[in-house]
Amino acid sequence: MSIIYSYPEETSLQGSDMLIGTSTALVGGKQKNITKNFTLDQLSSFIQGGEGVINPAASDFQIAVFNESGAKLTGSIMSQDVYPNGTGITVSGNLSTTGNLVAPGTVTLGSGSNLIDLTSTTKFSGIAQDANGTQGTLNQILLSDTNGRLVWGNYTAGLTYQGLWNASTNSPGLSSSFGVNSTFYIVGTAGNTVLDGNTDWQVGDWAIFVGTTGAGGIWQKIDNTSSITGNGTVNRMVMWSSNFTVTDGPLLDSSGTNVLSILDRSIIPSVSNTRSLGSSSLKWNMLYVNDIETTNINILSHVDLNSLPGTPGQVLTSSGVGAPAVWTTPTTGTITGAGTTNKIPLWTNNVAIGDSILTQLNAATPFTDTYLSVGSGGVSTTGLKVDGFFVDSTGSKGTAGQILSSTGTATLWKTGEDSSVTYTLAAGAQDGSSVPINLTDSLAVTTPVKITGGTNVNVVRTSDTEITLNSTDTNTTYDFGSSTSGSDVLLNLVGTPADNSSVKLIGSGVTIAQTNDEVTFTVPAGDTYDLNAGVKSGTSVPLNLTSGSGADNSVVNLTEGTGITLTQTSATEITIAGVAQGVTGSGTVNKLPKFDTTSSLTDSLVSETNSLAFDVTGTLVSSTATVLTFTDTTNNPTNITVGGTLTVDSTPVGGPGVVVLNVTNVNNQVITATGTNAGVVRNALDGSYSNIPTAYNSGVSSISIAGILNMSTNKITNVINPTDNQDAATKAYVDNVVSGQLIFEGSYDATTAPPFGPNILQGFTYVVNVAGDYGGLWPIPLAVGDLIISNQDNPVDVGDYTEVNKQVDVATDTVLGVANFPTGNNGLNVSSGAVTAKLFTGTTPGYVPDATSAPTGTFLKEDGTWAVAGVGSVTNFSTVSTAYPGITTTVTNPTSTPELVLGLGTNAAAGKYLDGGTGDWVTLPESGVTSVDGGTPFNSTGLPLSISPTSGAVTISSAIYNGGFNIGVVPDGGTSTTFLKGDGSWSLPGIVGITQGTTYTSTGNPLDISTLTGSTSISLGVYNGGSNIGIVPDSGTSTTFLRGDGQWATPTAASATITTQNAVGDGTNLTFALGATPNGGSSSFVDVFIDGVYQEISTYSISGTNLVFSAGNAPPAGTNVETKTTADYNVGAAVQTVNGLTGNVSTKDVPVVKTNSTPEAVTTQNQHLYVLYGSAAVTLTLPSSPAAGDYIKISNLSTLTTNVVAQAASGERIMGTAADLTLDNATASFQLIYSGVSDPGWVVVGPA
DSSP states (O other): OOOGGGSOOOSSOOTTOEEEEEEOOEETTEEOOEEEEEEHHHHHHHHHSTTSSBOSOOOTTEEEEEETTTTEEEEEEEEESSSSSOOOEEESSOOOOSSOOOOOSOOOOOOSSSOOOOOSOOOOOSOOBOTTSOBOOTTEEEEEOTTSOEEEEEOOOSOEEEEEEETTTTBSOOBTTEEOTTEEEEEEEOBOOOBTTBOOBOTTOEEEEESSSEESOEEEEEOOOOOOEEOOOTTEEEEEEETTEEEEEEEEEETTTTEEEEOSOOBOOOTTOOOOOBOSSSBOSOOOOSOBOOSOOOOSSOOOBTTBOOOTTOEEEOOOTTSOOEEEOOOSSOOEEOOOTTEEEEESSSSEEEEEEEEEEOOOTTOSSOEEEEOSSOOOOSOOOOSSOOOOTTSOOOOTTOEEEEOSSOEEEESSOOTTSOEEEEEOOOBTTEEEEEEEETTSOEEEEEEEOOTTEEEEEEETTEEEEEEOOOSOEEEEEEEEETTEEEEEEEEETTOOEEEEEOOSSSEEEEETTEEEEEOOOOOOEEEEEOOOBTTEEEEEEEESSSSSOEEEEEEOOTTEEEEEEETTEEEEEEOOOSSEEOOOTTEEEEEEETTEEEEEEEEEESOEEEEOSSEEOOTTSSOEEEEEOOSSOOOEEEESOBOOOSSOSSSOOOEEEEEOOTTSOOEEOOSTTTTEEEOTTTOOEEEOOOOEEOSSOEEEESSOOOOTTOOOOOOOOOOSTTOOOOHHHHHHHHTTOOEEEEEEETTSOOOOSTTOOTTEEEEEEEOBOTTTTSSSOBOTTOEEEESSSSOOSGGGEEEEOOOOOBOOSSSOOBOOOOOSSSSEEEETTEEEEOBOOSSSOOBOOOOTTSOTTEEEOTTSOEEEOOOOOOSOOOOOOOSOTTEEEEEESTTSSOEEEEEEOTTOOTTEEEOTTTSSEEEOOTTSEEEEEEOOOEEOSSOSEEEEOSSEEEEEEEEEOOSTTOOOBOOSOOOTTOEEOTTSOEEOOSEEEEEEOOOEEOSSOSEEESOSSEEEEEEEEEOOSTTOOOBOOSOOOTTOEEOTTSOEEOOOOOEEEEEEEEEEOOSSOOEEEOSSOOGGGOGGGEEEEETTEEOOGGGEEEETTEEEEOTTOOOOTTOEEEEEEEEEEEOOSOOOOBTTBOSSOOOSOEEEEEOSOOOEEOOSOSOEEEEEOOSSOOEEEOOSSOOTTOEEEEEEOSOOSOEEEEOOTTOOOBTTBSSOEEEOSTTOEEEEEEOSSTTTOEEEEEOO
């Protein structure tokens, strides 16, 4: 038998390929070990089932798993989607991993309805996308949308200032319900733009957007309009007593006398300014003052003393303390000195004069006569009477209703007060007998009003907020009474000695009466009215409104219309009876009506269920007279029901067209129409046309038709793509979905042209029933059974078809194909497609029949049966010849029982051998091998044996294996623990023992292995810094940390320098000094606040030590710009404290829910949430002496508008206002953060 590798190798196996093997099946109860053939298919079936390897059977594409103690394979809970080239693995149970789970491709967790619970630490090392597949940008955070999905959104810490807003022109344009959460504008120009119901916008008001960014929020208004309140005395000019309150000022305008009196005050002009006191045509007729303090007085006309102007040469002479000055004529001395033209002189000593600060100037705008000008000095007086006008620092005389206001450097006429400027009122330092009251605004401009002690009055400053006026006059008494003055009443304060004053009460729509000391106010009573029904007259019943005075009567007539009857049953009752007109009928709720007669309605087959309905008051008209199409284009498709009668007008207007209703956005419906007569509605009663009405109500809409919808020759158009199994689909959708599928169209005769033309579509398939090549046009001739498939719609030649050849050819000994099984006397049976082998029968050829049951010693007979050999007869078997002379043949009994006797030839003799060539006996030559002996083993050099010599006495020596290709016997020297190596030597098998070496300083590798065989010593390297990998070194303590250089060290404390700067915006400046360079020059280390409101980092950049706002973001004029710059930032030790707390510190908000009206003192801790949820108002009092950054969160869920946030006793303001904060928004939710300074104090920074 040939050796196995001598057979040719088969590289393409077939299931019918056979292997030779031995059958152990018992035959007749005995194991015959019969040699048999086994096909690969049989072996595969055996392995897959029964006693094979796979048990129980698995399903297609299941991944195998061992069972039965590892002896069998079966399907696991894992399966591959397709084979081969699968794209996914499905696990039908739980998937648990004990190591890392790595998935380099796209990973989808969950099906949308199951819960995914991440209970361990979760690390996001890659880029995170939100539910829309969008990658977030810098500083964005994941926020949940209305569906609970996470999307990237901009992080807004509190309110973000967007700039000034013109409420008159709506610039920039703002829209109700649309905006970005927590952004706000400050009104720069007042107006009445409507924003979510707010229409009254004044300068300084805030417009803040609260709610979902985009659509869904609301614009709210913070009213910063100043409301000036207060009262005073007739003819007294006003003064500010607080930021928004006025009271009596020191100026008294004595009406009709042209006298302006300054009561108990002095006029003290600024040294650097000039004040004019009149001109020739408009001048001060009288100046009544107790005291004038000034450096220079420039008198351009004359000075009167008690109405006396004096005579030429007279001078003003003091008469001593408490006595008036007088005109006197000098009696001694000669006046000397010199002066400047138009300067008013003053005494430089008792006999010399020089220039004073007063200059007489000629008429100039706004003065029409000469006037006095005070130079660099000022004028001080306790009273000032102005009979003409008063000019401010700009030369303006002011307009009616304006008041004079000081800016600190100038005096201006102003209307009302600028609500964007805040004021602080405080008592200044004591100045002799005077104390100034300083009004300082938020622009750091101080306006002083000096209170000076006069006769019998001392003025003493006791604190910033208190001035004490002590009277030294204990003799004056006062009596308070009343008297009449025409129709008015006077309230009189009469002093003894004389010091009288009065207040006049003037009635307007009110009668004032005075009896003794009692004043009575009487409001006249109004008219009364009576409403009654009058007597019916004709078809009308009057409604009479009769006044008690009889002077204000009116009548409204109710008149009967078609089908209406009016009946006056009493003066207080009218009955209205009606008769149905026009179309009548009744129906079921949500059913659409139909006409069952020409004037009666009943239910149709169409029902509306919680629909999106449109109220159509007329008849919708389709100008095609055939089609009325409704299209719903909402994001969540719903059907549309029209609440009215849908008919097609028999007389289209303007020609063909289609009326289409387009519905957009469930919460903001808009109905539009397209077509030649888009949006036409025809009134069925009078035939008039109008636009389609847009009344609607929203909900999840659907309609149902309880019957067959027969469209006749019409169509249903504008159908959206289906999403559910029972949804309708358009032809275009179906054509697109099924495009390219094979559609069997019948047989094809390949001798003729294939099907061509527009009726042939892509995917049409034909089977060849007549072979041919269409006159040579088919590149491969088609055989019966081949397929042709159209590649496109409307094929025009054979190139538009794909041939699918059955590719089955005649079988060969190496190629599968069509086999011919001829019948007849050839050893095969063919029946019904089955082929079986014929058995040898003696008359027909065939295979040897089965011999498993044949008796031992039997032979196959020529008739195909097995039989025992018998004894036959031979008629003549006399001679058997041979070609070998060395062998003789003799036949005995040639005619009965012949026997062949073989004998030796004549040349046979001892020592001779039969020659295979001649066939005769020969003697071997003497040169042959006479003996064979074993030699000494030697190291092989390639061959395993050495034979020497090759004849005679031969010695055969075996070669010892010497490694590589040097074949030989196994050498000696081996033991029970050694193995033969490839070099021919014996050696221990690798590592036989491991010992622990000494640690060493790593130089890169973490391990040192002394030898790889035998006894091995392994040493660990100690981490030595950088890339020198190793184990953690010793000597560490609880307070030290391992540094990158491999050394233990105590961490240094974190440090940083924070520089705070404050500046005032002017509406145009973009650059502000920081006072330091932020870490890395990055804007991430700079916090910016405008009036306490945090600014988004995207609105500014850093240039060196300057903050630069982007264009269009300049802080408004008068706003405080605060910056906090972090420089020299050094990260050191771990955090030791949180907000001043140590230990296990929680940073969660601690909620305090207020359900009662008991006042609550807010604690000084950070992170408190106060939820107002009671039915009565509550007051939250802010903590005293808070630290910068302390904050609280407040959420008003009480629906009340009277809850109060009160100032602390230590006086820190709220939003710069020294007053309590009333929560007049029933759903307010915000944070208060302490700014670190008492003014502005606590600031609102955004929603809680």
